Amino acid sequence: MTDQFPYPYTLAHAHTFIQMAMQHTPARILAIEVDGNAVGGIGIHLQQDVMHKNAELGYWLSEAYRGRGIMTEAVKEMVDYAFAHFDIIRVYARPYGNNKASQRVLEKAGFVLEAHIKGNIIKNDEMLDELIYAVRK
Numbered sequence: 001m002t003d004q005f006p007y008p009y010t011l012a013h014a015h016t017f018i019q020m021a022m023q024h025t026p027a028r029i030l031a032i033e034v035d036g037n038a039v040g041g042i043g044i045h046l047q048q049d050v051m052h053k054n055a056e057l058g059y060w061l062s063e064a065y066r067g068r069g070i071m072t073e074a075v076k077e078m079v080d081y082a083f084a085h086f087d088i089i090r091v092y093a094r095p096y097g098n099n100k101a102s103q104r105v106l107e108k109a110g111f112v113l114e115a116h117i118k119g120n121i122i123k124n125d126e127m128l129d130e131l132i133y134a135v136r137k
Helices: 011-021 070-085 100-108
Strands: 029-034 037-046 054-061 090-093 112-123 126-136
Touching: 029 070, 037 070, 054 070, 070 090, 070 100, 100 126
Parallel strands: 054 090
Antiparallel strands: 029 037, 037 054, 090 126, 112 126
16 A cells, blocks of 8 residues: 555544545446455546556455455456546556565456566655556557
C-alpha cells in the first residue's frame, strides 16, 4: 500500500474511502467478495494528460484469504471490466520489488514486466525497487 492510506486506519477513514469510491459510474473501485463477505478491494485508476489511455490497477486482500487464487481471478475480472467500460488500451500495476506474491498474481493474470526501477521507493524507511507490470488491450 502507498502512504496515501493512513495508518492506523480508523472507521472515519473507511467512511471517507467508501464515499469516494461510490462517486463514479461505472464504478472504479470494487469490493472483493467471498461467501458474502468483503475480504479485499480492487480499483482501476484512470490516468490523465498524455497517459489518458492508461489506467493503474491497485488491490489488496485480507491475509486470511491469500494463497487461494482469489486475487488472480479478481485481477483478471477487473482488467476485462476496465477494457469493456473505459476508453483505455493499457492497464498497469506497480508492485514493490519485495512483494513476490503480487508479482506472481500479475504474471498469472497475463501482465508482463515492463520496467524494474531500482531503489526509487521509500516505504517504512526501507528503499525498495519499483516494478511496472502491464497488460494491453
